[in-house]
Amino acid sequence: MPIILAVETSCDETAVAIIKNGKLLSNVVSSQVDVHKKSGGVIPDVAARLHVENIISILQQALKEAKIHLKDIKAIAVTRGPGLITALHIGVQAAKTLSLILNKPLIPVHHLAAHIYACEFVKKFRFPLIALIISGGSTAIILMKKHLDFKIIGETRDDAVGECFDKIARFLGFDYPGGAKIDELAKKGKYKYELPTPLLKDRYNFSFSGLKTAVINLVKKEEQKKEKINYNNLCFSFEKVAIDTIIQKTFNAVFDYKAKQVLIAGGVSANSYLRENMLLMAKNNNIDIIIPPIWCTTDNAAMVAKIAERLYKKKMFASFFLDADPNWKINDFCNFE
Numbered sequence: 076m077p078i079i080l081a082v083e084t085s086c087d088e089t090a091v092a093i094i095k096n097g098k099l100l101s102n103v104v105s106s107q108v109d110v111h112k113k114s115g116g117v118i119p120d121v122a123a124r125l126h127v128e129n130i131i132s133i134l135q136q137a138l139k140e141a142k143i144h145l146k147d148i149k150a151i152a153v154t155r156g157p158g159l160i161t162a163l164h165i166g167v168q169a170a171k172t173l174s175l176i177l178n179k180p181l182i183p184v185h186h187l188a189a190h191i192y193a194c195e196f197v198k199k200f201r202f203p204l205i206a207l208i209i210s211g212g213s214t215a216i217i218l219m220k221k222h223l224d225f226k227i228i229g230e231t232r233d234d235a236v237g238e239c240f241d242k243i244a245r246f247l248g249f250d251y252p253g254g255a256k257i258d259e260l261a262k263k264g265k266y267k268y269e270l271p272t273p274l275l276k277d278r279y280n281f282s283f284s285g286l287k288t289a290v291i292n293l294v295k296k297e298e299q300k301k302e303k304i305n306y307n308n309l310c311f312s313f314e315k316v317a318i319d320t321i322i323q324k325t326f327n328a329v330f331d332y333k334a335k336q337v338l339i340a341g342g343v344s345a346n347s348y349l350r351e352n353m354l355l356m357a358k359n360n361n362i363d364i365i366i367p368p369i370w371c372t373t374d375n376a377a378m379v380a381k382i383a384e385r386l387y388k389k390k391m392f393a394s395f396f397l398d399a400d401p402n403w404k405i406n407d408f409c410n411f412e
């Protein structure tokens with residue numbers, strides 16, 4: 076396999092990775108999270124400005140760590156979408172420029188597909204496979220019958236689960252993004268606050284906005300009654316309801332589609348309660364599972380590089396007219412021209 080350079084700027088991480096024969100030569104990520112903490116969320120224009128400021132030094136660092144020169148690169152991969160359009164543009168323009176100057180193919184990559192393929196750093200895929208993607212922007216159950224073939228069979232009807240974690244965290248006064256803080260407090264808590272299970276009857280689809288409102292209303296009521304909220308118990312009660320629903324629906328899909336393997340991907344896949352209980356559920360039902368290492372649950376370019384090797388073999392290259400697409404659907408990911 077030739078050396079591929081991958082670029083990722085879909086939200087608030089500027090990242091470049093270089094891969095050769097499935098082995099990462101470098102993987103550099105610069106997170107903007109400390110800047111966005113101050114505003115309580117990602118501001119698209121600020122994200123774009125920081126990507127512009129960082130991209131060249133991240134590129135240089137990735138080349139230096141990989142101990143290679145730009146002329147050794149045989150293809151350029153880039154996250155084309157979904158994501159923030161202001162942020163996606165920077166990576167796509169950088170990748171198109173490199174591709175033009177070096178006269179090497181451009182490989183557009185779908186962000187969620189890249190999250191799924193991060194799991195290939197752990198082990199080979201076995202089909203049919205059910206992928207659970209849970210992040211700040213997405214909550215979806217995807218069926219894969221073969222490589223690069225994605226079918227969404229369940230998704231959220233409103234908030235993504237990460238968004239729900241972040242909004243509750245913000246309401247409780249925690250820093251953005253608050254998912255990890257809720258996870259940390261939940262470890263010390265018990266199920267003491269009764270919360271409604273969302274969309275109980277739907278086998279694969281999710282809804283989290285009702286759960287979010289229920290948590291907020293519960294806190295307000297307790298405050299009115301001058302009751303002290305136990306944050307650890309509240310975080311665990313919320314986390315348990317949200318994650319149990321996700322696990323239940325994922326395994327509905329695993330059983331219905333007779334999946335040989337199940338995997339988790341995206342920022343919320345770092346959640347410790349989810350990781351522990353997905354493993355347990357898979358073990359009890361004799362289903363092979365891939366749990367990605369924490370470093371590749373957050374946005375990075377290594378996952379873009381990983382899937383790009385497969386796309387390179389299939390010659391899935393794009394012309395320079397291709398632009399970022401913030402609403403790119405994973406189902407038609409392989410028909411981008």
Ligand code: KG4
Nearest residue numbers: 210211212237252254255258342343345346
């Ligand atoms: O994949 P990602 O970087 O976001 C998108 O690209 O959309 O994931 C970020 C999300 C945030 O909502 C963050 O709060 C959540 O992942 N997250 C967690 C944990 N770590 C990160 N949620 C729950 N438990 C965690 N340990």
